[in-house]
Amino acid sequence: MNFLTDRKRATGLGSGGTGAEHHWLTIATSISLVILVPLFIFTFGYAVGHSFEEALSFYSSPCIAIITALCLVGSIIHLKTEVDEAVEDYVGGIKRKLTLIAVAGFCYTLMAAGLFALLKLAIQ
Template identity: 45%
Template sequence: MRYLTDRKRAVGMGASKTGTEHHWSMQVSSIALIFLVPFFVFTFGPHLGGSYEEIVAYYSRPWPALIAALTFGVGMMHFRNGCRMALEDYVHGLTGRLLVILVDCLSYLIAASAIFALIRIAL
């Protein structure tokens, strides 16, 4: 006769691996985006139809360049975490692992190219 409690039978059977860390990361990045996206819209929006020289002069100032870089970086981090969680939950096996790697590479590539373009414009 085995004397196992319900808790002992349940230990190791759940999905409590990194769920809290993922949830916390998504909450922090979404709160950061709540503030960054309006700042980005208000700094980028008025100069949307401007000439190349006006845009280069505007983004050579540190404040608009910093807002744009933070928005791109945090936005891509949020995209990567969200897609990764969805893929880990719904796609299993080798296909899931390959798609997670693809999403990670894609998000880092987009973030790096956006920040590189911003640095090229700012300098």
């Protein structure tokens, strides 16, 4: 016989332990993609193929640097929810936990590296 009530389980935010947080994050960041994806494709696509000096002056513009920083961080947050969900679908047990940590490490490293590169390009 169980002594846990439905109310008690909901208090723990369900089997995942995080309630609808992941789902909501995916919805919210999905909407942000509508703005970020066009901005990223057209700014980055423009910069590639130009000379070193042109690339430097392009990314030293505050507007372009801020847009690119938002695009990188925003899209990585969204894509992390995407990869996490794929991992949770097909990997179980201790492998799932380790894979999720590895994915998080990769995503946060990308964010840090991207922001560092942008900062250096913007202020040098």
